[in-house]
Amino acid sequence: GESVGLHLPTLSVQEGDNSIINCAYSNSASDYFIWYKQESGKGPQFIIDIRSNMDKRQGQRVTVLLNKTVKHLSLQIAATQPGDSAVYFCAEKKGAAGNKLTFGGGTRVLVKP
Amino acid sequence: ETGVTQSPTHLIKTRGQQVTLRCSSQSGHNTVSWYQQALGQGPQFIFQYYREEENGRGNFPPRFSGLQFPNYSSELNVNALELDDSALYLCASSLAAGASYEQYFGPGTRLTVT
Secondary structure: OOOEEEOOOEEEEEOOOOEEEEEEEOOOOOOEEEEEEEOOOOOOEEEEEEEOOOOEEEOOOEEEEEEOOOOEEEEEEOOOOHHHOEEEEEEEEOHHHOOOOEEOOOEEEEEEO | OOOOEEEOOEEEEOOOOOEEEEEEOOOOOOEEEEEEEOOOOOOEEEEEEEOOEEEEEOOOOOOEEEEEOOOOOEEEEEOOOOHHHOEEEEEEEEOOOOOOOOOEEOOOEEEEEO
16 A cells, blocks of 8 residues: 655754655655655644656755655755754655645654754 | 644544534635644545545545635534544645645644543
């Protein structure tokens, strides 16, 4: 069945260092892969997405890499800041299923000063 | 802030009762999706409404039902509440129902069933 999962439940990173959050997926038919950030008491916030026909996309301080060969997705955060402390989820969408998101279980990122 | 609002913020109900949660979508958005997020887990898709019609449903029993109104706001109704229904309920709105459209989440309603 469909599943989107994460390798590490918690990631501690020193302020200023780069963070890498990983995600494995099983549904090769997905059209979009998305990263969300969820802070305590808030709903998920869109960070960046990537279409399945791409392997890399960059945003402000973030880069998403997609490796379809091994069904792996990663989010890189450059120069991690205290405000980056949150739970990060990867999610996927299939075009035929419309705008339904399938989420993984999340990785908590803790930024140490 | 996404412009998506939900009410109430918190709610405590007793097993067997019924609950209605509300969501106001971002201005101009005609699609609303509802998700259930249990503690420590990722959100799970409940259903989606597009232009007042249900447009896809996840693996939730019929006691989870919804509505979308002409102004595109939406309600989630849950009947015969069970303890496992305790969760954060999130709604997300988008410009349309296609996969290319970004979803904007509200802050959620925290439901506790005792």
